Amino acid sequence: MSGYILVVEDETPIREMITFVLEQNGFNSVEAIDIKEAKERIVEPYPDLILLDWMLPGGSGVKLAKELKQGEYSRNIPIIMLTARADEDDKVKGLDAGVDDYVTKPFSPKELIARIKAVIRRVSPTLLAEKVEFHGLKLDPVSHHVTINEEALDLGPTEFRLLHFFMTHTERVYSREQLLDNVWGTNVYVEDRTVDVHIRRLRKAISGAGHEDFIQTVRGAGYRFSGKTVQKSKN
């Protein structure tokens, strides 16, 4: 993962254990010991995920979660609450605040990592450096290797990101705007037709093995990456 996880936890041994475990599993982390520090750390480039303790000096984590989930930019950052409370009432409070998941203390490193990966996989799977495979097409985000039926494919950086996004979001239609947000980023200004240009290049690159049909043009809607054959639409 290229970004980082913000760990907001006031108890030093727990915080250190978490950052150690994250590092061991290939995640970068940034630490904060209270609400004030956490807020200072939630700036661009934003964390990919926040591990947020419930009971913090200077305020409750759930209150911060609520604030973040209402912020224009911060609302997209997934939050996992760390809590000693297993009460149903508290869980409801947290869910109302919009948090993505819970880990109840004490937790094992294995459980923590599994929860983090599950949330990231749901929210932004391209962040996980996991190899993806789709009908003979293989992509390795770490080495940037793409193969079709074991044959190497040469892709430009944008086509690579586009393909990675498609392979982790199959069988769904995405508008050009959605593709721009997800592949180019929300702060980048590019015209819609730029998407078409890169789609064409990607199609061409994967056409060698007859895989160009995976990228389907959905009239008036956008594009879909699908393993199901549809009637061929020319674009």
Ligand code: CA
């Ligand atoms: Ca605490």
